[in-house]
Amino acid sequence: MPTTPSLQDVLDAAEELWPRTLAESWDAVGLVAGRRDAPVQKIHFAVDPVSAVVEEACGAGAGLLITHHPLLLRGVTSVEAGTFKGEAVHRLIESGCALLTAHTNGDSAVGGVNDVLAELLGLQDHEPLKPVDDGLPEEGLGRIGALPQGMPLGEFASRVFGILPSVAGGVRVAGDRDAFVQRVALCGGAGDSLLDAARHAGADVYITGDLRHHPASEARENVRGGRPYLIDVSHFASEWMWLPAAAQALDRVLSDRGYEVEVAVSGINTDPWDFVLTPG
Missing domain, CATH: 3.40.1390.30 (NIF3 (NGG1p interacting factor 3)-like)
Structure with missing residues (x-):
């Protein structure tokens, strides 16, 4: 009993x-x-x-x-x-x-914040953006994986908006609305510290919260307006x-x-x- x-x-x-x-x-x-x-x-x-x-x-x-x-x-x-x-x-x-x-x-654990986000977005074969030093290969901050089928950035941003709780800030996007995206990086909460990791991992788009002006601007300048595009979401909603x-x-x-x-x-x-x- x-x-x-x-x-x-x-x-x-x-x-x-x-x-x-x-x-x-x-x-x-x-x-x-x-x-x-x-x-x-x-x-x-x-x-x-x-x-x-x-x-x-x-x-x-x-x-x-x-x-x-x-x-x-x-x-x-x-x-x-x-x-x-x-x-x-x-x-x-x-x-x-x-x-x-x-x-x-809770962010880095298997089944944690980032795994949940990756699964809700339908990412396949996702893995940590920043693996932990002494742990399982599946543990670490952020995730990167691929959509089963690519889609325009604007359509994907709408999907992100649709799965998150409704908050005042909504979703902000940097990039060509019609650009094709399939490889997705993400980090629940405040993740501008992983902007370089998303770029080096070959992400088409990076989703995170609390993107500050200077890190976001520099990230866009570094890729000359190319990939990864950025999607800025509510810190609270993503977690x-x-x-x-x-x-x-x-x-x-x-x-x-x-x-x-x-x-x-x-x-x-x-x-x-x-x-x-x-x-x-």
Whole structure:
């Protein structure tokens, strides 16, 4: 008969799926708050540990909130409740809800953010753009693969737009709308650090979020307007797509170990932008 796992049991299952060794050296992943011996009956997944998400998880009686983005990525010297981060920590602790972060380890893992994006776009034979040094060949940041059939850049951009959650920023494209594309590189979240990797891998188009002006401009100049073309998407939207798959994967691992939990995915849009103005 299924039993309720402890927080440590859930952490062990999460480590199997998203090993901490896959996290980038600058990242802050793992358990942020919570007692390892506490029972966990409900688990809540979200991209960002913002106030509304914390309130949603605590209000639902979750024993664990798993977010992709860290709450404490940059150092703090106080978590007094008068600050947004301090209030989040207090609310979580007072509600008996632990907080776990799976960030770049969730990006690089098999079945992680980038694999989910690649599969949703139908990429074949995809592999990491930046493989990890000591890991499986399938582990690493970004992905590159091929569409079963090529198509015009404008049509492909419309496909990307169609699979992502609706957010204010939409999708921005740099390149010839009618150019034929088939080899696709991608990186969920902010991926301008992999612009050169996408070019060297022979991508026709590179999809990522948070493309800043100077890296994007220089990337376009380096290829003299040619390939790879660029598709800039919402950071939040590109990573939200992973949550249902992550929730299902964790539920499956826990079930295989004889545990029963209730798993939910937050529907709160935590993209920071509310509306956009465009010409015309």
